[in-house]
Amino acid sequence: MSTPQTIKHTAAYAATDIDSLHTLEISLERDEADWAARIISLEQVTVDGANATAATYQEDDDARVGHLTLSEYTDDIDAHSRIAIHSANKETFLFKGAAFVGDKAVKVLVFREKPKS
Amino acid sequence: MSFAHHAALILLALACLSAGTPARAQDLPPELKSDSDGSVITKGAFRTLKTDYDGETDAAKKTLLRNRLISIVIAQTDVNFASYQKKSRHRRAILGTLFDILEIGTGTAISITNGARAKTVISEALDAERLGRQAFNKNFSLKDTQILINKMVAKRAQVQAALLTNMEQKGDAQYPLQTAMIDLAAYYKAGTIDGALENLNIDTGAEAQQAIRVLEGVKLSKPATEEEAASARDSIDALANLNDELKVAATKDDATKKLKAIVAELEKDKDIAPFLKAANISSAETDGQVLRKGLLNVRRALRSLDPPNFDLLNRVNRVIVNNAS
Numbered sequence: 001m002s003t004p005q006t007i008k009h010t011a012a013y014a015a016t017d018i019d020s021l022h023t024l025e026i027s028l029e030r031d032e033a034d035w036a037a038r039i040i041s042l043e044q045v046t047v048d049g050a051n052a053t054a055a056t057y058q059e060d061d062d063a064r065v066g067h068l069t070l071s072e073y074t075d076d077i078d079a080h081s082r083i084a085i086h087s088a089n090k091e092t093f094l095f096k097g098a099a100f101v102g103d104k105a106v107k108v109l110v111f112r113e114k115p116k117s
Numbered sequence: 118m119s120f121a122h123h124a125a126l127i128l129l130a131l132a133c134l135s136a137g138t139p140a141r142a143q144d145l146p147p148e149l150k151s152d153s154d155g156s157v158i159t160k161g162a163f164r165t166l167k168t169d170y171d172g173e174t175d176a177a178k179k180t181l182l183r184n185r186l187i188s189i190v191i192a193q194t195d196v197n198f199a200s201y202q203k204k205s206r207h208r209r210a211i212l213g214t215l216f217d218i219l220e221i222g223t224g225t226a227i228s229i230t231n232g233a234r235a236k237t238v239i240s241e242a243l244d245a246e247r248l249g250r251q252a253f254n255k256n257f258s259l260k261d262t263q264i265l266i267n268k269m270v271a272k273r274a275q276v277q278a279a280l281l282t283n284m285e286q287k288g289d290a291q292y293p294l295q296t297a298m299i300d301l302a303a304y305y306k307a308g309t310i311d312g313a314l315e316n317l318n319i320d321t322g323a324e325a326q327q328a329i330r331v332l333e334g335v336k337l338s339k340p341a342t343e344e345e346a347a348s349a350r351d352s353i354d355a356l357a358n359l360n361d362e363l364k365v366a367a368t369k370d371d372a373t374k375k376l377k378a379i380v381a382e383l384e385k386d387k388d389i390a391p392f393l394k395a396a397n398i399s400s401a402e403t404d405g406q407v408l409r410k411g412l413l414n415v416r417r418a419l420r421s422l423d424p425p426n427f428d429l430l431n432r433v434n435r436v437i438v439n440n441a442s
Contacts, residue, residue, distance in 0.1 A: 009420075009421065012332055012336070012337050012338060013337065013338055013340055026345075026346035029341070030350075034416050035417050036353060043330065045330045045332040047335065047336075050337075059417070061410055062360065064353075064357045065353060066350040066353045066354070076271060
């Protein structure tokens with residue numbers, strides 16, 4: 001029996017279009033929800049020579065998606081403390097990524113929001 | 118007796134008194150120090166152990182001696198780090214002992230080790246230790262910051278983990294003391310301000326050098342509006358709730374009816390109908406899961422268009438939300 005192939009989607013958001021981390025967050029939430037896919041990475045790229053943030057999503061028919069929290073961090077120590085704080089709020093840490101907010105390169109932590117009871 | 122004679126006598130008396138005071142400022146050699154400063158070993162005892170190691174020919178015993186020497190250096194480095202954190206009054210003596218035992222191990226390693234690179238590494242570490250001693254003396258009063266301490270703790274843990282793994286998994290032939298000295302010097306350095314600053318620089322540099330990939334074959338997506346994001350979230354939440362209901366016998370039929378109603382309403386929209394057909398679903402379908410997965414695929418197809426059709430997506434999402442409750 002063959003293993004079902006995982007379908008992935010990639011979206012890129014121009015640095016100049018993302019004016020805040022919140023704008024990036026809702027864009028990721030919209031695309032997670034519309035593709036019914038879990039976000040698996042966030043990285044800095046160039047598209048046609050312009051800076052952009054690329055997000056990769058993996059389709060998942062059964063996952064509850066579309067509720068994310070992004071948190072900017074400075075270094076590993078800062079990341080650890082932020083992960084601890086979000087974990088205490090029942091938010092699940094997904095991965096570390098990098099993005100452009102305006103022309104500023106930022107390091108971000110991606111969390112899945114606490115499931116609604 | 119003149120005033121000058123009185124003054125000369127007073128000065129002479131003071132000189133005699135000061136000569137009789139013990140010379141407290143002079144540091145005792147490590148061999149003569151008591152253990153009260155918290156050091157785990159004296160320089161002399163360490164040298165004896167090192168001589169035993171050098172003369173040992175049995176591989177197993179040599180590995181045990183190596184592990185003991187490594188453990189002592191780790192322990193002394195830990196004591197030094199703890200005294201630094203606590204600002205112990207013995208910190209100068211503890212650091213002195215640490216440098217002494219590092220120098221015993223490192224000095225011998227330079228004469229034994231083959232290979233230019235290892236020699237260079239150890240040599241540089243030794244220089245760093247000597248410089249560190251000066252820097253320590255000069256800069257100890259510098260106010261340390263928590264971020265540097267955190268960086269030290271993190272780096273020390275990383276280096277110590279590698280040391281312990283090598284100790285446990287490798288015999289003396291694969292991981293001789295001379296090689297361990299490189300790691301031990303790094304372990305000491307990880308607990309210094311210089312080391313912490315260096316690691317901060319390395320982290321920053323590594324991050325700065327992260328290659329920015331050129332993405333091909335992907336067009337830029339416009340950022341979401343609040344309304345688009347809310348509509349997409351509500352829609353996927355509704356479909357996730359229907360999925361839960363389909364798994365429970367008591368709610369399965371009701372959920373299927375809701376999904377059929379959603380598809381029936383979407384069929385009326387001439388722009389959306391072709392996507393329902395492509396997803397192979399219709400309101401005649403009686404399997405709730407087929408309908409739900411079909412709707413997921415309709416939404417995926419609209420999002421994947423070039424450019425994505427967010428207007429149609431919003432229409433689909435609204436119909437799902439309105440009929441799912």
